[in-house]
Amino acid sequence: MxxxxxxxxxxxxxxxxxxxxxxxxxxxxxxxxxxxxxxxxxxxxxxxxxxxxxSGGDTTMPTISASTSxxxxxxxxxxxxxxxxxxxxxxxxxxxxxxxxxxxxxxxxxxxxxxxxxxxxxxxxxxxxxxxxxxxxxxxxxxxxxxxxxxxxxxxxxxxxxxxxxxxxxxxxxxxxxxxxxxxxxxxxxxxxxxxxxxxxxxxxxxxxxxxxxxxxxxxxxxxxxxVAPVWIIDPANKSTYNEVPLKVVGQGISPTGELAWSLETMVDGTVEKQFSNGTVTIPQGANELGEFTFSLVTPPGTYQLSVYITDPSMPDKKIGLDTKIVTISERSKK
Incomplete structure (x- = not known):
């Protein structure tokens, strides 16, 4: 800094x-x-x-936290x-x-x-x-x-x-x-x-x-x-629209392994339809260190839900610290 x-x-x-x-x-x-x-x-x-x-549920915390993050x-x-x-x-x-x-x-x-x-x-x-x-x-x-x-x-x-x-x-x-x-x-x-x-x-x-x-x-x-959220997507902003690819994803996160998982799912009429692609991204600072991550996505035009989260091998179905953004690719324009 x-x-x-x-x-x-x-x-x-x-x-x-x-x-x-x-x-x-x-x-x-x-x-x-x-x-x-x-x-x-x-x-x-x-x-x-x-x-x-x-909502009424936003005024209270869970009695026992369900997260390991x-x-x-x-x-x-x-x-x-x-x-x-x-x-x-x-x-x-x-x-x-x-x-x-x-x-x-x-x-x-x-x-x-x-x-x-x-x-x-x-x-x-x-x-x-x-x-x-x-x-x-x-x-x-x-x-x-x-x-x-x-x-x-x-x-x-x-x-x-x-x-x-x-x-x-x-x-x-x-x-x-x-x-x-x-x-x-x-x-x-x-x-x-x-x-x-x-x-x-x-x-x-x-x-x-x-x-x-x-x-x-x-x-x-x-x-x-x-x-502080253990994972958050800084860019793209929620409900943002882009007419260029690749789409650059920037965020901040921390994980015990120094890696985060991501997924991109197609959306139809505001509802998640199916997974389009997925992968992992490395936090340059390493394990258990908060740092900025970045990766790029190439997608056809459409609306997608982007998710980034921490995985735990002992709980393969759980997405810890999950953050999501809705993003639209309106027109494909190669750089």
């Missing part, structure tokens, strides 16, 4: 004001209305909403700085009986307030991948700042914690915020990635809030690597 020459010396702040709007028939309406910029703070008025696309990831490196105007947002996602953190990128017109903007996106929009979810509510107030000591302070109103969840989901939701805030800060070059990045979460300006009724926010928090 590239190092930054200096840590930022100033403080970056962005504030958002959100007003609640009633829920009708479980469907959530939201509109965004910009208002005045006062002094050095950016203020927005948003129509708030409850967490979207969340939890805790495989022991180190979660920060994102690298980039000039493109994209926001990193982390979501929760279920796989093999566990709940992990997965990242998506969202386009933005401005990166003047990347931390607050990424967190507003996390709390107020839907993930692109329907397998992901979030339990945050759009807050009536949100602010973010970075100190010269590499501490990100997030100040959010208590209405962001309106969902009732269990301990496991509560802990992962707090880390979802920590991962999103640190990723946005790192990509914008607001922190020195050579040292540990901490996130201090204030609620209505105070420490010690009991988040979701389970997590005491009484001290700065760092990334918990155990919550």
């Amino acid at each position: 590239p190092a930054f020459d200096t840590a930022p010396t100033g403080r970056f702040r962005a504030f958002a004001d959100v007003a609640p709007k009633a829920l009708r028939e479980r469907k959530i309406l939201r509109m965004v209305e910009k208002i005045a910029i006062v002094g050095l703070s950016l203020s927005l008025t948003l129509v708030g909403c409850k967490a979207q696309g969340v 939890i805790g495989l990831v022991t180190s979660a490196p920060l994102e690298t700085a980039r000039a493109s105007q994209t926001l990193p947002v982390y979501w929760l996602g279920r796989s093999s009986g566990d709940v992990y953190l997965y990242r998506e990128f969202f386009p933005t017109q401005s990166i003047d307030d990347p931390i607050a903007t990424a967190l507003r996106t996390m709390m107020g929009t839907k993930p692109n991948d329907p397998d992901y979810f979030s339990l945050w509510n759009s807050p009536s107030r949100l602010g973010a700042s970075v100190s010269a000591k590499n501490v990100i302070t997030v100040d959010v109103s208590a209405d962001a914690f309106g969902q009732k969840v269990d301990q496991g989901i509560a802990s992962r939701s707090i880390d979802q915020l920590v991962y999103t805030a640190t990723a946005a800060a790192a990509m914008a070059g607001l922190v020195d990635t050579r040292t540990t990045i901490q996130v201090s979460i204030l609620v209505d300006g105070h420490t010690g809030y009991n988040a979701f009724g389970h997590v005491l926010l009484d001290k700065p928090i760092t990334r918990d690597a155990a919550f």
